[in-house]
Amino acid sequence: MAVSCQAACCGGQSPGLIYWCFRALCCKGPPPARPEYDLVCIGLTGSGKTSLLSKLCSESPDNIVSTTGFSIKAVPFQNAILNVKELGGADNIRKYWSRYYQGSQGVIFVLDSASSEDDLETARNELHSALQHPQLCTLPFLILANHQDKPAARSVQEVRLINMITLCISCFLHFCCHSGILKDACN
Ligand SMILES: Nc1nc2c(ncn2[C@@H]2O[C@H](COP(=O)(O)OP(=O)(O)O)[C@@H](O)[C@H]2O)c(=O)[nH]1
Numbered sequence: 353m354a355v356s357c358q359a360a361c362c363g364g365q366s367p368g369l370i371y372w373c374f375r376a377l378c379c380k381g382p383p384p385a386r387p388e389y390d391l392v393c394i395g396l397t398g399s400g401k402t403s404l405l406s407k408l409c410s411e412s413p414d415n416i417v418s419t420t421g422f423s424i425k426a427v428p429f430q431n432a433i434l435n436v437k438e439l440g441g442a443d444n445i446r447k448y449w450s451r452y453y454q455g456s457q458g459v460i461f462v463l464d465s466a467s468s469e470d471d472l473e474t475a476r477n478e479l480h481s482a483l484q485h486p487q488l489c490t491l492p493f494l495i496l497a498n499h500q501d502k503p504a505a506r507s508v509q510e511v512r513l514i515n516m517i518t519l520c521i522s523c524f525l526h527f528c529c530h531s532g533i534l535k536d537a538c539n
C-alpha cells in the first residue's frame with residue numbers, strides 16, 4: 353500500500369488533491385484496536401433493555417420492537433466495544449436465559465422500578481437466580497433501576513432494599529437508576 357501511495361504522489365508533480373484523497377483512503381493506518389467485551393443484558397419484558405441499548409447506540413427510540421428471542425448489539429465506547437446480548441424477558445423465554453450465559457464477561461440487569469409489586473417480586477427472583485448462577489456469579493453486575501421518569505419509580509435505595517442485596521454478595525455489584533427514554537441518566 354505504501355508503494356502505491358508513493359506512486360500517487362511522485363512523478364515530478366507536487367502532491368495535489370488526488371494524492372491527499374488517496375492518502376486519506378489508503379495510506380492511513382488502521383484505527384487502534386479497541387478491546388471487546390461480551391455482556392449479557394437481562395430483565396423482564398418491558399423493563400427497557402432494548403431502549404437502553406438503542407440509546408447507547410444512538411439509535412432512534414421510534415424503531416424499538418419487542419425482543420422475542422435474543423438480539424446482539426455492539427455498543428461502541430471510546431476505549432472499548434461492548435457486545436451486548438439482550439435476552440427476551442417473557443415468561444416462556446426466561447427459563448432459557450442460562451443457555452446464553454456462557455462466555456459472558458459482565459451482566460446488565462434492567463428493572464422497571466415503577467412496576468407492580470408482583471412484577472418486582474418476579475424480577476427479584478430472576479435477579480437472584482442470575483446472581484447465583486455459576487457462569488455469572490463472579491462477573492461484574494450492573495443493576496439498572498429504569499423508568500425513573502415515572503412518578504411511581506422506586507429510588508435506588510428502595511430497589512436495593514426490595515432486592516435485599518448488600519454489596520457483600522458481590523464486590524462487583526453496582527446499582528444505578530436511569531430512564532431509558534429520557535435524554536440524561538438520572539444517576
Ligand atoms: N416512561 C418510560 N418508558 C420506558 C423507559 N424505558 C423504556 N420505556 C418504554 O417501555 C417499553 C418497553 O421498552 P423495551 O426497551 O422494549 O423493553 P424490553 O422488553 O426490556 O426490551 C417501550 O415502549 C419503551 O419506550 C423509561 O425509562 N421510561
Ligand SMILES: [Mg+2]
Nearest residue numbers: 401402418419
Ligand atoms: Mg427488548
